[in-house]
Amino acid sequence: MRPGLGERGEIRAETAEDTRAFGERLGALLEAGDVVILDGPLGAGKTTMTQGLARGMGVRGRVTSPTFTIAREHRATEPGAPGLIHVDAYRLLGDGGGDPVGALDSLDLESRLDEAAVVAEWGEGLVGQIAGTCLVVHLDRTTAVEEDPDSEARIISWRWEGEDA
Template sequence: MSAALKTVELPEETDTLELGRRLGASLRAGDLVLLDGPLGAGKTVLTRGIARGMGISAAITSPTFVIARVHQPDSGGGPALVHVDAYRLGGLEEIDDLDLDTDLTEAAVIVEWGEGLAERLAEDYLLVRLRRREDDVRELDLEPHGEGWPERLAALG
């Protein structure tokens, strides 16, 4: 399945964090979420909220220069979060070198700038497109691919 389920307006940064928190609370090992949007659209802020929803209180910053960071939940329960920034990657071979398909067995994987590169890591994934309007409001499209995502997104409210 591939269809935009919904578009959400996020007037404040706290709205982006809260949506991320709700999404993160629903993630499990094996989930792949691709974040796409221009600089300043809110990809890392959304990931920060996702981490909070997964029970991770560690600082979440863009992994632009390290490419990938692994964050464990504070309680030790639940999946880890692998946060990837694919902006500097040169193509599919470099995605393969990260061995993210192996990470998907034990973690939820979030890939910033992942559209066009990381879809092949899993049949089921969520594509999140973010954009920033001139009035500074963020808009976010949630596009589910595969089984289960539409129902899970509907539960986000």
Template sequence: MAESGRLDAGTAELASPEDTLELGRRLGTELRAGDVVVLSGPLGAGKTLLTKGIAEAMDVEGPITSPTFVLARLHRPRREQAPALVHVDVYRLLDHAAADLLAELDSLDLDTDLDDAVVVVEWGEGLAERLSDRHLDVRLERLTDSETRAAVWHWSTP
């Protein structure tokens, strides 16, 4: 993984799926309860794979799969006092620009307070920002005619 920048902002060239997982692990070690991560990029860019790496670093339960059809999945922590991971995919809400993401998540009865969890939102640009003024934006792209991905990330603050 070729990388430049610190974990609060940076870029990386991800030549393999393992590189994407490793970036997720590195980002995941820095995340704390109340953090929101907004993942963007086209289909197949590696958003769910990056989330798997974040989940590994956070040591949460369950397989990490795309929650496209259920909107969100709660992954409970294996360690006491550690935050849960709420993995959200708002792809099916993209046609509804006025969607109230907080109300949608609340209606799922996730049995956790979002302030006590790390929330990772796939396809969340434009919606997830409503969850928190401060969030980690991660953009993944697939390089042309290549299996290599590029990642750019930074914290957005009000």
């Protein structure tokens, strides 16, 4: 568990920029070896959150969804600072006919945890296997839209999971 974040919590982000700003605050806390799982339906703001994480970590490169590449690596701009590996586990899960754990293993993320944090969209129950502890962040757009159909808000909740949580 990282100081400044707590074991679990929840905030309401009214705009996409608010989502990025929360991600930036979280990104500033990340260290090499950290695994963050972003969970939520299509359009919930997982990539937007990752853009903020990258900004907070100070890594290079434009952050876009890694849907077709499965994983993108963003190198640190400062010597000794962690890089960011952005994974889209949705493609690993596929249609249920493949071996998602084998596909995850082929990315060899474990060997890069000493120099990078891993942020995985759609990774709950899969990517968490590469680290003893991970931070699961859920992005909920449904609740705010049910209250106000014109709302852009997201309810962002987080919790630490695993052996050291």
